[in-house]
Amino acid sequence: MIRLTNVAKEYPRSGVALAQVSFQVKKGEFVFLTGPSGSGKTTILKLLYMDDKPSEGEVWINGVSSKTAKGREISRLRRRIGIVFQDFRLLEDRTAEANVRFALEVTGSPKATIRAKVSRALTQVGLASKATSYPRELSGGEQQRVAIARALINDPFVLIADEPTGNLDERATRGVFQLLRDINASGTAVIMATHDLDLVRRSNYRTIELNHGRLVFDSAESPASARPPEESLELTDASGDYRESI
Amino acid sequence: MRSVREALAASGRAPLLSVLGVVTIAFSIFAFGLFGLVAINIRKALEQVEQRVEVRAFVSDSTEIESVAAAMKDIGEFPEVLRVDYVSKEQALARARKEMGEFADVFEAGVLPASIEVHLRPGRQDPATVKSVADRVKTYDFIDDVRYGEEWVAKLYSLRTIATVAGIALGVAFAAVAIIIIGATIRMTVLARAKEISIMRLVGATDMFIRLPFLIDGLVKGVCGGLLALVFVWIADRIVNEYVIQTVFFDRQMIFLGIVGGAFMGVLGSLVSVGRHLRRI
Structure with a gap:
């Protein structure tokens, strides 16, 4: 489904961002992308949603190659990819519902189906009751849920999340992470870049670690390496509800 | 939409x-x-102002009107020329008197020569064209003198x-x-x-x-x-x-x-x- 082959990325000013990176992600897989700041995590994600192209090598995603993909094909591909960022990227002057609806409107979805789809996505992230709230009226965790609802609206085959819990407190982090696990359990692959090693250690998901633009560890390639997954942490709180308190 | x-x-x-x-x-x-x-x-x-650019050719006194008419027909066929008018001695005098106002009586009958006024087409009033037309008009035997305000045309x-x-x-x-x-x-x-x-x-x-x-x-x-x-x-x-x-x-x-x-x-x-x-x- 996703394949990177000898991918390198060099920027004219900042130099080498990625070198000789190769890995595959299977359908429905959950993958952590870890590494220190500047290690190339965000660059890989950008290459995946084709916001940038590799200087060398090739990125294949859902049958689209970075070597041949152009404007309209990239736009169509992005409709099948959900993207979530640390800073949520919501439109402040629109309600939660309008933010989610926006993704359908600007991709030309039939008007008749929009209302039902938006309602379903907000329910899926547990925010049906906050549909008419503006981002400033929502907590960080809730804003991230709106962003996830927007990312899910077109039934993506993969959800790409760049530090989705980076701006959240621990409780909200657990809630958002559990939501991503649920999304993955329903069949959507998730690729999540994160600094939060605690989160990585407590789960059994595949981990790819980068350093200085090089892939230094892939738990799928060396499962018996020095990083055995610790016992998976149960992410439910005392009430059994994984969502953070509002 | x-x-x-x-x-x-x-x-x-x-x-x-x-x-x-x-x-x-x-x-x-x-x-x-x-x-x-x-x-x-x-x-x-x-x-x-350009519309006023014209070539004026003065005709000798003894010239027969048929010769002048034939020349005017020729000149009228020059590609640069819009119109050719004949100004008789009498018309020249009347015009001069009108233009001079209170000094009108300084002119006596017959003192001013008859002339041909050659008007040029718009866009063909540049110095080179005006001079070329003037030179061609000058070649007729019965033309004594040709004037077109050379300096004025150049300045304009x-x-x-x-x-x-x-x-x-x-x-x-x-x-x-x-x-x-x-x-x-x-x-x-x-x-x-x-x-x-x-x-x-x-x-x-x-x-x-x-x-x-x-x-x-x-x-x-x-x-x-x-x-x-x-x-x-x-x-x-x-x-x-x-x-x-x-x-x-x-x-x-x-x-x-x-x-x-x-x-x-x-x-x-x-x-x-x-x-x-x-x-x-």
Whole structure:
């Protein structure tokens, strides 16, 4: 489904961002992308949603190659990819519902189906009751849920999340992470870049670690390496509800 | 339709920015329009003076009228010539007396020679053409002398050349300033919606889909700015007409071109601003 082959990325000013990176992600897989700041995590994600192209090598995603993909094909591909960022990227002057609806409107979805789809996505992230709230009226965790609802609206085959819990407190982090696990359990692959090693250690998901633009560890390639997954942490709180308190 | 709705909704979300945009565009086109008005009035004045450029050939006293008529027919067929008139001795005297006013009695009958007046076609009144026509007219035996105000024609022509070159240079400069200001105005709109544009791209909107509302916005602002500028120029023209000198205003075709020009600059400004922004993000 996703394949990177000898991918390198060099920027004219900042130099080498990625070198000789190769890995595959299977359908429905959950993958952590870890590494220190500047290690190339965000660059890989950008290459995946084709916001940038590799200087060398090739990125294949859902049958689209970075070597041949152009404007309209990239736009169509992005409709099948959900993207979530640390800073949520919501439109402040629109309600939660309008933010989610926006993704359908600007991709030309039939008007008749929009209302039902938006309602379903907000329910899926547990925010049906906050549909008419503006981002400033929502907590960080809730804003991230709106962003996830927007990312899910077109039934993506993969959800790409760049530090989705980076701006959240621990409780909200657990809630958002559990939501991503649920999304993955329903069949959507998730690729999540994160600094939060605690989160990585407590789960059994595949981990790819980068350093200085090089892939230094892939738990799928060396499962018996020095990083055995610790016992998976149960992410439910005392009430059994994984969502953070509002 | 969605693009039109989106463009209107975006203007509605930032009404002050939209009004400022239209007014800025209007003032930049107004400056260009004022220059245009001055240019067409100078051109018109020069054309009126140029119409007076003529070659006057004085005919010998003993010449038979048939010879003069034949020569006039020949001269009338020169490609540069618009019209050839014959001024008899009597007509010359009457004209001189009229022009001299109180000194009219200094002329006696028969003192002024008959002449042929050769009027040239518009656009063929440059010194070289006038001289060439004068030289050819001079070749007839019965022509005593030919006059066409050589120095005056040369001065008029150089004035016209200066006015044309200055007009083109200033016109290009004013148009460039207008395009830059319009581009900057639309760029403000684009920057104000930068986040929206980046989200549109992330969720898979095509570049055309993103561009179209901005192009419509640029078109509407260009047309509104053009119409507003037209009103400003018209008011300025009325004031000059009332208190300074009589002027001519733009004809319908020029007004139409001005508004289409505003729309074109609006669309071009949008295209460049959004294009640059899309390449950058």
